[in-house]
Amino acid sequence: MNTDQADDALLALAQSFREALRQSVYVMRRLDSEEQLSSAQLGVLKMALDGGARVGGIARNLGVKVPSATEQIIKLERAGLVKREADPDDSRAVRVAATAAGRAAVENADRRRNEFIAGILGTLSQAERDAVRAALPVFDKINHSVQN
Amino acid sequence: MNTDQADDALLALAQSFREALRQSVYVMRRLDSEEQLSSAQLGVLKMALDGGARVGGIARNLGVKVPSATEQIIKLERAGLVKREADPDDSRAVRVAATAAGRAAVENADRRRNEFIAGILGTLSQAERDAVRAALPVFDKINHSVQN
DNA sequence: CTTGATATTTAGGCAACCTAACTGTTAGGA
DNA sequence: TCCTAACAGTTAGGTTGCCTAAATATCAAG
Numbered sequence: 001m002n003t004d005q006a007d008d009a010l011l012a013l014a015q016s017f018r019e020a021l022r023q024s025v026y027v028m029r030r031l032d033s034e035e036q037l038s039s040a041q042l043g044v045l046k047m048a049l050d051g052g053a054r055v056g057g058i059a060r061n062l063g064v065k066v067p068s069a070t071e072q073i074i075k076l077e078r079a080g081l082v083k084r085e086a087d088p089d090d091s092r093a094v095r096v097a098a099t100a101a102g103r104a105a106v107e108n109a110d111r112r113r114n115e116f117i118a119g120i121l122g123t124l125s126q127a128e129r130d131a132v133r134a135a136l137p138v139f140d141k142i143n144h145s146v147q148n
Numbered sequence: 149m150n151t152d153q154a155d156d157a158l159l160a161l162a163q164s165f166r167e168a169l170r171q172s173v174y175v176m177r178r179l180d181s182e183e184q185l186s187s188a189q190l191g192v193l194k195m196a197l198d199g200g201a202r203v204g205g206i207a208r209n210l211g212v213k214v215p216s217a218t219e220q221i222i223k224l225e226r227a228g229l230v231k232r233e234a235d236p237d238d239s240r241a242v243r244v245a246a247t248a249a250g251r252a253a254v255e256n257a258d259r260r261r262n263e264f265i266a267g268i269l270g271t272l273s274q275a276e277r278d279a280v281r282a283a284l285p286v287f288d289k290i291n292h293s294v295q296n
Numbered sequence: 297c298t299t300g301a302t303a304t305t306t307a308g309g310c311a312a313c314c315t316a317a318c319t320g321t322t323a324g325g326a
Numbered sequence: 327t328c329c330t331a332a333c334a335g336t337t338a339g340g341t342t343g344c345c346t347a348a349a350t351a352t353c354a355a356g
Contacts, residue, residue, distance in 0.1 A: 007266070013277060014265035015258075016284045021179070022187065023291035024172035026211040029313085030294050031169070039170065040343065055304060063174045068344055070305060092303040092352045110163075117162035118155070120293045128286045129161060135283030136164045138276045143171035145268045146178050177344085188312065203335060216313055218336060223311095240321045240334040 031116060037109045041081075044072045045106050048082045048098040055094050063147065081105050179264065185257045189229075192220045193254050196230045196246040203242050211295065229253050 032039050043062050047053045059069035073096055076082040081102035087093035098106070121129060180187050191210050195201045207217035221244055224230045229250035235241035246254070269277055 010266040010269055011262045013269055013281055014262040017265055017269065017280065018179075018261060020284050020287040020291075021172050021176050022191065023287065024169050025176055025187075027291060027294045028169050028173055029211070031166075033314095038342075039173075043170065056302090063177070064343085065345065066304065067306085067346085071343075074305090087303095090303080090353075094304065113166060114159045114162040117165055118158040120290055121158055121161055121165070123293065124286065124289070128289070131279075131282045131286050132165065132290075133161055134279045136168050138272065138279050139168045139171065141272070141276070142268055142280075143168075143175060145271065146175045181345095186311075204333090212312085213314065214335065215315085215337080219312075222336090235334095238322075238334080242335065 031113055034116075035109060035112065037105055040072050041076055042106065042109050044069065044096075045076060045081055045098060045102055048076075048096045049103060049106060051097045052095045053097075054087065055096065058096065076102065179261055182264075183257060183260065185253055188220050189224055190254065190257050192217065192244075193224060193229055193246060193250055196224075196244045197251060197254060199245045200243045201245075202235065203244065206244065224250065 028039060037045070040062075044058055047058045047061055055069050055073065056066055058073070059066045062069065073082060073084065077084055080099060082096050082098050084094050084096055087095050121132070124132075176187060185193070188210070192206055195206045195209055203217050203221065204214055206221070207214045210217065221230060221232065225232055228247060230244050230246050232242050232244055235243050269280070272280075
């Protein structure tokens with residue numbers, strides 16, 4: 001197998017991969033459209049569960065800029081799902097912590113979304129589920145490549 | 149294995165799958181942010197390549213509502229990448245066709261995006277690439293489940 | 297005690313999506 | 327024939343989530 005053939009195979013795989021990416025965005029939209037809590041907000045909220053996430057950390061972790069994180073945090077705060085308090089160690093920083101209501105909202109949203117996806121996965125064959133399971137860590141790895 | 153255990157395994161897989169979905173959105177954003185043509189526009193444009201896509205069909209295919217498709221088509225038309233003409237068989241309908249410039253733009257955008265993804269896929273092991281390749285048709289199937 | 301770096305918020309803007317309302321066309325009866 | 331319901335698309339107006347640039351406040355090092 002010469003280099004060109006290898007490249008072609010890689011490009012063909014890339015094309016299929018991109019198609020899957022496109023579809024993923026669509027699936028995410030569907031998942032979001034049925035719920036009170038958006039994916040963006042759920043992502044922030046999950047990070048606030050441990051009780052002391054900083055705005056910059058949240059933004060970095062979600063792959064968005066700091067003002068975008070702030071925006072979501074403010075919405076969650078208005079909804080009573082998180083509270084913002086000054087970081088005792090660094091007064092420039094803000095600690096974002098989930099409230100009890102926030103914790104409950106995460107559990108609820110997570111459960112509903114998982115059940116929706118599980119319902120689809122349940123219609124697949126065992127072999128198909130195994131294929132998905134095997135690919136997920138690789139997807140994770142690809143994502144980290146993109147981040148850098 | 150009783151039902152509860154099966155459900156738990158399915159829910160766990162669903163959770164991981166959702167994480168991958170979330171990451172996909174992020175990867176898509178990265179892919180888009182470096183290019184002139186957005187994914188939304190590229191999707192519309194590809195459908196106009198054959199020379200006679202209708203607005204409703206484009207919208208259905210992309211999983212968006214008709215006005216959203218119209219919006220993208222208008223942008224592409226202003227950029228000279230597609231033209232709109234009355235459908236000879238049904239004057240209510242509009243046929244969207246790519247121009248020569250549109251065709252060139254698709255090829256360019258597709259190539260660049262595929263090369264970007266291929267570059268990442270190239271850093272994986274053969275086994276990892278095989279895992280991705282095996283999962284892609286299943287992802288496709290899952291997507292179609294969601295559409296219905 | 298000044299100055300540069302860091303953490304966050306505010307302000308303003310853009311892209312892509314949505315629903316509701318409008319225009320024009322078609323097609324199937326009465 | 328002609329009326330009316332269904333259909334195709336566009337327009338209008340609104341939302342969400344992202345972005346950059348600029349403002350505010352604090353920290354830390356010389």
